[in-house]
Amino acid sequence: MATHSDRVAIVSASVGAGHDGAAAELERRLTADGLVVDRHDLLDLLPAGLGRAVRDGYHRMLVRAPWAYQRIYTGTERAGGSGPAARALLRAAEDRVLRALHPGIGAVVSTYPGASRVLGNLRLAGRLTAPVLTYLTDFSVHPLWVADGVDVHLAAHAVPAAQARAAGARDVRVCGPVADPRFHPCGTPERDRARARFGLPYDAPLALLVAGSWGVGPVRQVARELRDCGAAVPVVVCGRNEALARQLAADGIEHAYGWVDDMPGLMHAADVLVQNAGGLTSLEAFAAGLPVASYRCIPGHGLTNAAALEEAGVATWIRDPADLKGVLCDLVDGPLGPRQRAAGLALFAQSPDDGPAAEIARVHRSGPPSLPTQPGARRRSRRRRRLAVTGTVACAVWACAVGTGVATTYDAPALLHSLGHSLDLDLLAPGHDHAPEGHHS
Numbered sequence: 001m002a003t004h005s006d007r008v009a010i011v012s013a014s015v016g017a018g019h020d021g022a023a024a025e026l027e028r029r030l031t032a033d034g035l036v037v038d039r040h041d042l043l044d045l046l047p048a049g050l051g052r053a054v055r056d057g058y059h060r061m062l063v064r065a066p067w068a069y070q071r072i073y074t075g076t077e078r079a080g081g082s083g084p085a086a087r088a089l090l091r092a093a094e095d096r097v098l099r100a101l102h103p104g105i106g107a108v109v110s111t112y113p114g115a116s117r118v119l120g121n122l123r124l125a126g127r128l129t130a131p132v133l134t135y136l137t138d139f140s141v142h143p144l145w146v147a148d149g150v151d152v153h154l155a156a157h158a159v160p161a162a163q164a165r166a167a168g169a170r171d172v173r174v175c176g177p178v179a180d181p182r183f184h185p186c187g188t189p190e191r192d193r194a195r196a197r198f199g200l201p202y203d204a205p206l207a208l209l210v211a212g213s214w215g216v217g218p219v220r221q222v223a224r225e226l227r228d229c230g231a232a233v234p235v236v237v238c239g240r241n242e243a244l245a246r247q248l249a250a251d252g253i254e255h256a257y258g259w260v261d262d263m264p265g266l267m268h269a270a271d272v273l274v275q276n277a278g279g280l281t282s283l284e285a286f287a288a289g290l291p292v293a294s295y296r297c298i299p300g301h302g303l304t305n306a307a308a309l310e311e312a313g314v315a316t317w318i319r320d321p322a323d324l325k326g327v328l329c330d331l332v333d334g335p336l337g338p339r340q341r342a343a344g345l346a347l348f349a350q351s352p353d354d355g356p357a358a359e360i361a362r363v364h365r366s367g368p369p370s371l372p373t374q375p376g377a378r379r380r381s382r383r384r385r386r387l388a389v390t391g392t393v394a395c396a397v398w399a400c401a402v403g404t405g406v407a408t409t410y411d412a413p414a415l416l417h418s419l420g421h422s423l424d425l426d427l428l429a430p431g432h433d434h435a436p437e438g439h440h441s
Contacts, residue, residue: 008364009038009105011097011119013112015055017213017239018279022137023111025178029357035364038102042115045096046089054089062216066299073300077142090117098122101130107364110134113144120149131363135178135356136160139278139312140304143167152363154356156283156347159312175359176350177283182264185289185345194269197262200235200255205332207232208270208290210281213259215241217276217298223253225321226274231328235270237263264288272331278305278315286314286344291331293318314343 008030012023020041027037043051061069097118101108107130110116122128131151138145139156141163146153153169155161156177164172186194195202207226211219215238226234235255238244248256260266263284267273273285276297282305285292292315294306309315316336318327330336 006034007036007038007102007104007106008360009040009101009108011040011042011108011110011112011115013042013114015043015058015112016279018137018281019112021180021280022135022178023109025180026109026111026135026357026360029178029355030360033357033361035361038105040097040100042093042097042112042118045093045100047092047096050089059214059216062214062298070299073142076144079143086114087117090114091121093118094122094127098127101128105130107360108132109360110150111137113142113147116145116147116150120147123149123151131367133360133363135360136164137280138301138305139282139308140301141167142301142304152359154359157312157314159308163308173359175354175356177286177347178356179280179284179287179348180264183267183284183287184264186268191268194265197265198235198255198269200269201233205232205271205328206235206269207272207274207328208266209234209236209274211237211239211241211275211298212277212279212281213239215239215244217302218296219244219276220247220251222274222276222296223248223256224251225324226328227253229325229328231325232271232332235266237266272328272337274328277302278309282309282315283347287348289341289345291337291340292316292344293327293331295324312343314340314347316340 010023010027012019014020023039027039030037041051043055045051046054058069097115108119108128110119110132111134116132116134119128119132123132132149133152133154134145134147134150135154136145136156139160141155141160146164146167146169148168150169151171153161153164153172155164155172155174158174161172161174192202194200195206200206209219209223209226211217219236219238223234223236226232233255234253235257236245236248236253237257237260238248240259242258245256245258257266263281267285267288267290270290273282273290273292274295275282275285275292276295278294278297278301282292292309294302294309294315295318297303297306297317306315306317310317316327316331318324327336331340
């Protein structure tokens with residue numbers, strides 16, 4: 001694929017909103033720099049329309065069987081990569097991704113681990129000559145983020161950069177996070193106007209509780225704990241989980257919203273953010289000058305992000321419910337709040353010439369470095385591709401059946417036994433319960 005001087009592609013995935021949110025802001029910045037940007041959703045490029053099944057299966061596992069997601073996350077973290085079914089699915093997507101890219105593309109950016117794997121394989125095989133960059137959207141870096149063949153990994157902070165290097169990334173650059181420019185610090189007049197727009201009390205401390213675009217995790221429990229501890233009035237954003245918003249209203253939580261288009265305004269109205277996943281919303285809170293607390297985090301990346309954010313000094317991880325009131329009071333009125341606010345704003349202190357979009361543009365201009373070609377890497381024959389797709393369909397159908405029906409029907413040992421034998425993922429066996437080393441939870 002011959003490169004062209006003014007075109008960049010971004011490959012994300014509509015799994016939650018964080019990966020797409022980072023892609024959208026990168027697109028805005030690159031477009032402002034005069035580049036033509038193509039956006040692609042990896043889930044739309046999976047064969048046989050399997051993207052929706054993958055997204056729905058992941059969502060249902062987080063909601064109905066979070067313990068299974070934790071086992072899978074921990075197992076693949078320890079193994080340094082994904083299982084055979086996921087690898088087959090991503091291999092089957094390579095041709096479709098390559099066809100989606102403009103033939104004169106100058107650089108390709110991934111904001112999703114699966115996309116990095118696909119693009120890295122294409123680079124290693126010599127089928128994609130444009131440089132490939134991965135923008136790490138999380139503060140903790142699961143090994144799935146680090147793919148052979150990716151030329152450059154971009155990190156928001158030294159903590160995720162160190163984790164990426166430890167996972168094998170060869171060129172990691174710290175260039176800060178990205179957030180919509182509407183997220184910025186505000187003064188008292190703007191805060192009062194924001195509270196008036198949302199009908200929030202003027203004279204009470206407000207704790208903005210978020211749980212991602214899907215509204216997953218023990219949100220009802222946390223909302224009640226916030227209300228009952230008396231440190232702040234809970235203001236809950238449920239994302240697309242409208243049922244959760246109705247349940248919170250029935251619980252007596254006065255300020256509960258579904259999908260909110262004006263999240264910058266809601267952050268301007270709040271005094272502290274309480275989150276459970278550590279994704280894009282946390283970065284937006286840092287940009288808005290809002291102190292952040294991690295509490296009752298979801299399994300997998302929710303826990304590892306909480307640890308990484310705390311290690312970086314930009315968020316506090318509340319592990320013990322007995323500490324909830326004290327920590328929130330310290331963040332709202334004590335010395336911890338200003339310290340953490342300053343640390344979060346410092347992430348965005350770099351000049352525009354040093355940010356992620358500027359780094360992408362520099363790599364784009366310099367062209368791709370040479371990469372070793374995998375021995376024997378050639379375009380698969382049509383027959384082998386058909387077999388791979390057929391196997392992938394079978395694996396995906398099986399995975400969705402397990403992730404939705406079996407996870408809610410069988411007990412934990414039975415499901416782990418089924419997962420282990422059917423997909424040959426011995427990492428999920430009950431005997432492999434040890435927590436990974438280092439900061440990971």
